[in-house]
Amino acid sequence: MYDLVIRNGRVVDGSGLPAYRADVAVKDGRIVRIGHVAEGARRVVDAAGKVVAPGFIDPHTHFDAQLLWDGCAKPALSHGVTTIVPGNCSLSLAPLRAEHRMKLVGMFNQIEEMPLKAFREGVVWDWETFAEYIARIRKGLAINVAPLVGHSVLRLWVMGDAAMERTATADEIAGMQAVLRECLDAGAAGLSTSYVDMDERLLPVPSRHADPSEVDALAAVLGEYGRMLQIVPEFYDADLTIARLDQLAELSIKHSIPTTFSPLFVNADNIDAVNRVMKRVDEQFDRGARVWPQVQTRPIDISFCFAVPSLLFIRFPGWYRIMRFGSHEEILASFRDADTRAKLIAEAAPLAALWPHLVLRHVKFDANRALVGKTLGEIAALRGVSPVDAMIDLSLEEDLDAHFLAASMGHNDDAEVGRLLAHPRVHVGASDGGAHILSFSTYGDTGYLLGHFVRDVKALTLEAAVKKVTSDTAAIWGIPERGLLQPGYVADIVVFDPATIDRAVEDYVGDVPGDGFRYVRASSGVDSVFVGGALAWSAAEGYQPAQGEILPGLAA
Amino acid sequence: MGELSRVRRSILPMPGDGWGEIARRELPDVAEADAVSRLQSWNLHVYMRATMRTGGPGNPILPSDVIFVEPPLASA
Numbered sequence: 192m193y194d195l196v197i198r199n200g201r202v203v204d205g206s207g208l209p210a211y212r213a214d215v216a217v218k219d220g221r222i223v224r225i226g227h228v229a230e231g232a233r234r235v236v237d238a239a240g241k242v243v244a245p246g247f248i249d250p251h252t253h254f255d256a257q258l259l260w261d262g263c264a265k266p267a268l269s270h271g272v273t274t275i276v277p278g279n280c281s282l283s284l285a286p287l288r289a290e291h292r293m294k295l296v297g298m299f300n301q302i303e304e305m306p307l308k309a310f311r312e313g314v315v316w317d318w319e320t321f322a323e324y325i326a327r328i329r330k331g332l333a334i335n336v337a338p339l340v341g342h343s344v345l346r347l348w349v350m351g352d353a354a355m356e357r358t359a360t361a362d363e364i365a366g367m368q369a370v371l372r373e374c375l376d377a378g379a380a381g382l383s384t385s386y387v388d389m390d391e392r393l394l395p396v397p398s399r400h401a402d403p404s405e406v407d408a409l410a411a412v413l414g415e416y417g418r419m420l421q422i423v424p425e426f427y428d429a430d431l432t433i434a435r436l437d438q439l440a441e442l443s444i445k446h447s448i449p450t451t452f453s454p455l456f457v458n459a460d461n462i463d464a465v466n467r468v469m470k471r472v473d474e475q476f477d478r479g480a481r482v483w484p485q486v487q488t489r490p491i492d493i494s495f496c497f498a499v500p501s502l503l504f505i506r507f508p509g510w511y512r513i514m515r516f517g518s519h520e521e522i523l524a525s526f527r528d529a530d531t532r533a534k535l536i537a538e539a540a541p542l543a544a545l546w547p548h549l550v551l552r553h554v555k556f557d558a559n560r561a562l563v564g565k566t567l568g569e570i571a572a573l574r575g576v577s578p579v580d581a582m583i584d585l586s587l588e589e590d591l592d593a594h595f596l597a598a599s600m601g602h603n604d605d606a607e608v609g610r611l612l613a614h615p616r617v618h619v620g621a622s623d624g625g626a627h628i629l630s631f632s633t634y635g636d637t638g639y640l641l642g643h644f645v646r647d648v649k650a651l652t653l654e655a656a657v658k659k660v661t662s663d664t665a666a667i668w669g670i671p672e673r674g675l676l677q678p679g680y681v682a683d684i685v686v687f688d689p690a691t692i693d694r695a696v697e698d699y700v701g702d703v704p705g706d707g708f709r710y711v712r713a714s715s716g717v718d719s720v721f722v723g724g725a726l727a728w729s730a731a732e733g734y735q736p737a738q739g740e741i742l743p744g745l746a747a
Numbered sequence: 748m749g750e751l752s753r754v755r756r757s758i759l760p761m762p763g764d765g766w767g768e769i770a771r772r773e774l775p776d777v778a779e780a781d782a783v784s785r786l787q788s789w790n791l792h793v794y795m796r797a798t799m800r801t802g803g804p805g806n807p808i809l810p811s812d813v814i815f816v817e818p819p820l821a822s823a
């Protein structure tokens with residue numbers, strides 16, 4: 192008697208080899224047989240007409256905080272994602288001394304757009320070390336987690352407030368090495384750092400005060416464990432990105448570590464730049480380096496309201512200053528004051544072509560409900576004002592709770608994005624899952640890959656796409672016994688309908704602690720998801736108790 | 748081992764580096780004021796890094812910054 196048999200499915204085993212029809216049998220959390228299975232099982236899934244694949248691995252998320260109140264990382268599991276990597280971009284929730292908790296919350300709020308109230312009301316701060324944080328999230332964990340240590344946090348732990356001001360001394364670097372070893376021993380999957388991010392004061396995050404010798408010393412520790420170094424380069428400029436990937440390549444070769452940088456976007460105006468970056472990636476791989484560019488599948492959509500800061504306005508200091516530092520009343524006053532309003536409109540003139548295309552997607556009061564779904568261009572015509580004035584007027588009328596959608600802002604050329612996703616040296620990822628929750632949905636990128644780029648655009652075969660988000664990712668990150676369907680491997684499995692798998696429409700839901708909201712996308716076409724052989728989610732039964740693991744696992 | 752093609756030349760700052768120090772080291776044949784001016788124009792990501800509080804250019808160079816020591820290469 193097996194624990195689980197998935198019958199009659201089309202097995203896409205994660206290797207990239209052609210799909211085949213077989214049953215999959217599971218016992219004690221492991222795949223034990225693939226082929227014709229006559230014996231019975233405690234749970235039998237009829238997968239006729241469906242694909243049976245390894246669970247997907249999402250290598251770039253910020254679920255660090257959400258895992259404290261939601262061990263499923265909803266809705267990631269429902270999309271077939273069975274392993275997530277939090278702690279990217281130099282930010283993790285451990286190691287973290289009590290005196291730096293609000294500093295970190297501020298950085299998460301500024302960089303990853305996580306609401307302060309969610310931290311205040313959803314987090315019980317009962318850990319400091321990385322091992323304590325791991326013990327904390329393991330309670331109720333239903334998804335596998337491969338957590339990174341944030342470089343900015345590591346600096347704060349060792350250097351205190353000086354981490355935000357200066358380079359480290361030799362003793363402090365040695366201290367960071369020691370703490371990093373403790374984190375890796377406690378199960379960390381690697382280290383993340385950032386060369387672009389700014390903190391809540393709009394000053395460089397601590398990792399940007401590190402000199403090359405500090406990063407080299409930390410990479411040496413990663414080399415002792417063969418673990419990952421993730422960075423955020425200056426992705427807006429190809430020369431800077433190339434300089435960073437050269438820096439990564441030297442560290443990769445010197446310390447024999449995998450490295451990855453994210454994001455890499457392709458737009459109509461930077462195709463040549465992306466081609467230059469990818470040429471350099473190829474050259475560095477040919478030298479023996481591992482420098483994996485991460486490319487997200489979805490186009491860039493941005494929603495915003497003026498009650499919270501939006502990265503859409505970060506290029507405009509007048510706007511961003513009041514959104515970031517202004518009180519609710521001060522923002523309203525700025526919009527009401529004719530002079531201030533005129534200055535704001537003038538400053539944001541570069542977005543003049545965008546305003547008419549913004550869609551009003553959510554309002555608080557009934558008076559404007561009929562306008563939801565219309566563009567600002569349409570609303571402006573109805574009201575006899577300009578689109579930007581319509582946006583400001585609606586925000587005043589709705590007490591700043593008018594939400595606008597800037598859809599498909601970039602990374603939306605199917606041919607170019609598809610070409611990148613299919614590139615053998617591109618790492619499919621960069622979802623940012625769990626972050627930017629009031630700007631866009633960071634969930635469903637795998638559904639978009641398999642629905643849009645496989646089924647609709649045909650940029651990749653189904654087998655190639657599944658390989659990208661399963662065995663490729665496991666191999667890149669050194670995660671053993673996951674990412675393939677084969678006997679002996681852990682039974683992280685997703686069953687989905689290849690004809691319907693997708694991401695659903697973006698929805699605005701109130702499931703964040705502190706009465707907060709976020710944009711999410713439900714899954715479409717996913718039938719059931721198993722973690723370690725246990726049902727973790729199914730379309731019929733919803734979320735179920737499963738036991739996620741910390742990966743790649745405790746150091747030997 | 749593969750060969751690397753030529754890319755725009757850059758450095759990572761050394762301890763204590765400011766614009767003048769980098770100018771003297773990387774552009775020794777150029778008058779310092781002119782060299783500093785060139786470096787700043789090639790590194791607007793550093794020189795014009797806006798600080799939302801002061802609003803002005805000229806931020807100190809961070810130890811993690813990439814500093815270009817030549818202009819962008821001409822397109823092939």
